[in-house]
């Protein structure tokens with residue numbers, strides 16, 4: 001069907017009115033360009049925001065204590081309380097679906113008053129008391145040394161892992177960090193590792209300005225005993241943390257002698273739920289992108305139908321001549337269909353190529369300028385491009401159909417009479 | 420070769436119906452050269468279009484080369500037009516974005532002839548009408564006479580049984596007209612059946628038989644002594 005003669009015929013016909021062919025082609029190219037570019041942008045936003053969620057284990061929740069809002073078992077309402085270290089073990093025992101449960105304590109803040117000194121230098125940093133598991137829940141790059149280990153926990157070692165910004169504030173350039181000592185609230189700790197945050201939840205600066213201390217050491221040195229500020233629980237992939245959440249909270253209320261209906265006694269942040277909301281938002285955005293792109297593409301298609309109708313009308317006489325010479329209706333129709341198809345596909349390809357160029361340019365710019373908030377790596381997967389091309393092919397056929405039918409509706413004699 | 424019986428044709432325009440052909444009986448043998456004459460509006464073109472299967476009669480029977488032409492579907496009609504008939508129009512009807520050669524090759528294209536063979540044959544017919552050196556020119560680079568020659572070459576390309584010409588010289592001056600008629604006479608001499616519609620007597624005299632049409636009927640059908648266009652041109 002698409003032999004060389006047909007190509008010649010088609011190209012001749014399209015070439016016969018180059019400017020118009022170009023304008024028509026532009027409509028379709030523009031449509032598919034917008035469609036692909038829009039989806040790429042949305043993918044970029046999605047990737048950017050997902051990156052902000054970072055390598056956090058998303059199937060995680062944070063739980064902390066607030067004040068009770070109901071009296072229970074003789075205990076008054078408005079009572080403050082803390083989790084205890086034993087609660088962690090209770091959760092682990094009761095919920096085998098949980099892969100990690102880490103207790104956390106925190107002290108100071110990098111914008112607070114100075115709490116860390118090294119020789120003559122001082123700084124204000126966030127001090128975290130943590131378990132080794134925490135790095136699996138919130139991954140970070142250990143650039144030197146190691147993270148906290150279980151022997152640190154067991155032996156309550158005064159070993160710490162410090163952020164890159166802590167290094168910047170307290171050390172000279174190229175100075176050896178591992179094995180040196182730092183005073184936190186007057187107590188000496190030995191640096192065993194340096195970390196860099198891999199994610200940025202909008203507070204990478206704060207993270208880089210923090211210090212990890214073994215949880216047990218933290219409790220002993222800063223008089224926290226076995227109190228736990230908050231905990232981070234991560235469920236295995238097969239179990240949704242959101243589904244597990246009510247049971248976990250109920251268990252913790254029971255542990256802390258809190259009324260089972262006292263919702264306000266415990267605060268929590270469900271990362272899976274938050275992530276799901278964002279993903280859902282982007283699904284909607286993608287849909288809108290598809291929809292808008294498709295509408296623009298549809299207007300390009302209508303342009304093709306329009307132009308093909310004009311072409312057919314203009315070429316009525318030529319079609320009459322061709323039929324007098326022996327062209328069958330199918331010959332005529334298939335040629336018009338193919339003209340429309342070729343026009344659509346070629347212009348569609350140009351649109352896709354243009355969009356690919358744009359995507360490439362954006363990626364190039366991102367590479368040059370470094371990461372940008374909420375935007376990363378805009379791509380359109382090959383599946384979408386293939387779908388777009390499929391749409392184009394169908395569009396081209398549809399766009400040719402009506403004009404092709406019209407072209408052979410007339411008797412040859414009537415077609416020949418037209419001037 | 421051609422056998423028409425009791426052909427009727429009317430055109431409906433709005434509420435009016437114009438009865439153009441009122442029972443035409445007409446027979447043409449192979450190798451004849453017939454002119455159809457009549458005043459303007461007498462139905463000459465209508466008749467030729469029915470013969471050329473570009474239009475259909477309302478009534479009557481039409482047999483072409485032993486095949487009944489009645490209620491054919493368009494696909495078969497296209498095949499018959501391609502194989503049996505060659506058209507020559509008053510306004511040439513060349514495709515203006517195709518070269519002379521490609522115009523001539525078109526019937527062969529629709530016959531499914533391969534490109535090389537097509538070009539060969541088309542070139543052969545262009546030579547025959549004396550336009551070989553104009554092969555790569557577009558129609559608008561040719562004179563009226565040359566265009567009509569290209570059209571004749573195109574009509575011949577599929578080696579049809581019958582040539583149908585509707586006022587082939589209508590747009591040409593006398594000298595060019597005679598040259599074109601000379602060409603057509605030559606083609607007839609080689610054995611092709613030719614029908615020429617004309618309202619010019621001198622052109623009609625160059626055929627071998629004149630059919631006169633009036634009020635939708637054949638009023639006169641006579642054989643004539645053919646005037647050779649070659650000689651007429653020298654007058």
Ligand SMILES: Nc1ncnc2c1ncn2[C@@H]1O[C@H](COP(=O)(O)OP(=O)(O)O)[C@@H](O)[C@H]1O
Pocket residue numbers: 430431432437439457458459460461462463464465466
């Ligand atoms: N498609 C048509 N619709 C209506 N009337 C037509 C049509 N074609 C031809 N006629 C009329 O039929 C008559 C014969 O036309 P035609 O065969 O073209 O005459 P000729 O070729 O002898 O001049 C004319 O009166 C013309 O106006």
Ligand SMILES: [Mg+2]
Pocket residue numbers: 463464465
């Ligand atoms: Mg006429």
